[in-house]
Amino acid sequence: MAQQSKNAAIIIIGNEILSGKVQDANSPYLSGELRALGVDVQRISVIPDEIDTIGEEIAACRKKYHLVFTSGGVGPTHDDVTMEGIARGVGKPLTHHPILDQLLRTVYGGDLNPAQLKLADVPEGLELLHAEGLRVPVLRFENIYIFPGIPSLLVRKFEAIKERFRETPFHLRKIFLTGDEALVAEDLNKVLRLFPRLLLGSYPILHHPEYKVILTLESKDKAYLERATQSLLLFLPKELVLRLE
Amino acid sequence: MAQQSKNAAIIIIGNEILSGKVQDANSPYLSGELRALGVDVQRISVIPDEIDTIGEEIAACRKKYHLVFTSGGVGPTHDDVTMEGIARGVGKPLTHHPILDQLLRTVYGGDLNPAQLKLADVPEGLELLHAEGLRVPVLRFENIYIFPGIPSLLVRKFEAIKERFRETPFHLRKIFLTGDEALVAEDLNKVLRLFPRLLLGSYPILHHPEYKVILTLESKDKAYLERATQSLLLFLPKELVLRLE
Numbered sequence: 001m002a003q004q005s006k007n008a009a010i011i012i013i014g015n016e017i018l019s020g021k022v023q024d025a026n027s028p029y030l031s032g033e034l035r036a037l038g039v040d041v042q043r044i045s046v047i048p049d050e051i052d053t054i055g056e057e058i059a060a061c062r063k064k065y066h067l068v069f070t071s072g073g074v075g076p077t078h079d080d081v082t083m084e085g086i087a088r089g090v091g092k093p094l095t096h097h098p099i100l101d102q103l104l105r106t107v108y109g110g111d112l113n114p115a116q117l118k119l120a121d122v123p124e125g126l127e128l129l130h131a132e133g134l135r136v137p138v139l140r141f142e143n144i145y146i147f148p149g150i151p152s153l154l155v156r157k158f159e160a161i162k163e164r165f166r167e168t169p170f171h172l173r174k175i176f177l178t179g180d181e182a183l184v185a186e187d188l189n190k191v192l193r194l195f196p197r198l199l200l201g202s203y204p205i206l207h208h209p210e211y212k213v214i215l216t217l218e219s220k221d222k223a224y225l226e227r228a229t230q231s232l233l234l235f236l237p238k239e240l241v242l243r244l245e
Numbered sequence: 246m247a248q249q250s251k252n253a254a255i256i257i258i259g260n261e262i263l264s265g266k267v268q269d270a271n272s273p274y275l276s277g278e279l280r281a282l283g284v285d286v287q288r289i290s291v292i293p294d295e296i297d298t299i300g301e302e303i304a305a306c307r308k309k310y311h312l313v314f315t316s317g318g319v320g321p322t323h324d325d326v327t328m329e330g331i332a333r334g335v336g337k338p339l340t341h342h343p344i345l346d347q348l349l350r351t352v353y354g355g356d357l358n359p360a361q362l363k364l365a366d367v368p369e370g371l372e373l374l375h376a377e378g379l380r381v382p383v384l385r386f387e388n389i390y391i392f393p394g395i396p397s398l399l400v401r402k403f404e405a406i407k408e409r410f411r412e413t414p415f416h417l418r419k420i421f422l423t424g425d426e427a428l429v430a431e432d433l434n435k436v437l438r439l440f441p442r443l444l445l446g447s448y449p450i451l452h453h454p455e456y457k458v459i460l461t462l463e464s465k466d467k468a469y470l471e472r473a474t475q476s477l478l479l480f481l482p483k484e485l486v487l488r489l490e
Contacts, residue, residue: 015444015446016446016448016461017276017289018276018286018287018288018289019276019280019285019286019415019463020273020276020277020278020279020280020281020286021280021446021461022448023273024273027291028265028268028269031262031263031264031265032265033265034265035264035265035266036265040264041263041264041265042263042292042293043263043290043291043292044257044262044263044289044290044291045288045289045290045291046272046288046289046290047287047288048287075426075427075447075449076426076427076430077426077427077429077430077433077447078430078433078434078437078445078447079445079446079447108427113427113428113430113431114430114431115426115427115428115430115431116427118430150449150451152451152452153451170264181320181321181322181360182320182321182322182353182358182360182361183358183360184322185321185322185323185358185359185360185363186358186359186360188322188323189323192323199260200323200324201260201261201266201324202320202322202323202324203261203267204320204395206395206397206398207397216261216266218264
């Protein structure tokens, strides 16, 4: 049974997030959506609007992960440098994209000023992913999917193309415990020795009236997950197990 | 006038964030608090509970940034590997810390089981930062401040020591515009040529009844910020400026 998933990195570009002015809604959205699609998000990076920093992050992530998603920095002003950063990271020049230029003329309804023209300057080799319901396509360079920072636009674009990312899903079980996680640490080690491919998390919850810990058990192999769950339930002290979900 | 600030990186450690099960509250809290203290957060990384990955992130960030804050992975179970990751990243062995051992005996009220004993295994050279109101001190290794992942505990610990991070504050002005940012992009470039040290952001806002863009102007030098703001107001088309805050 293949456990191997596609993995992904999410790169959030924007000084406004780092300075605490705006709370990032895009990485929680993307990580939840990608997980539901069966994709394993391995990194989220929030970085400033700086060409060099974006270039370095892109260069590192495009080789290390199957999929890379960027958000932010694609508008017309001085602080929108994502395209230049990606171009640097992939070692390509920026070129004016004629189809994107045409699309922008339709959107803006006429001639483009220099700031609007800049929106069609993209790394050489960039592709346009057209999809139903999108006036402006999603921009892709190889395994890098480039999204705007405005959450409602990102959601609309991601929704339009997300089926292409679907993998075998993760299956999840949760066990709720009424005692401290230090009391079950050795039981968790035991089940991991028997089921080394189990994805097992232990999360203390403060001040909940019913439980103190949530254990999460995950696998892409449902039968393996069920065997591991039953095995763990045998190891855990019965009086600590509140319920299984 | 010194523009130079202390900068910082925030490293959030936890599979539960990457898989979208839990929304990270710690990086928004820390980035807002650090900004208010005058610290310039330059990176937020969310990474999995993996010793190697944590080690690499720590090794890169401790040299590149003045301050590094970690959150998560400091509990007693198999997935709590932050201490091993930091030890790897700073090139020190893990050692059992006798004072931390004593503190844990007080907290747990007696003997420690193997999982609890592990909580006192820390990188050699780690310091304890005691502060008023803290039962368990903040753990520090050189410029790395190690926080628990549970938001209420992180807040309590950060509050107790935050004054040590205070710098010259950032001053902020906002200009609200009623037109598209492409219309003012050249005005923003102009003010940046005159005030190259100005921190200037331009953020489109969709579907707001009153404005379409918020410009943010920042500096640690209040007089410089005021001059830059007045200069920008002269460049901007008057009919687009809704208000200044």
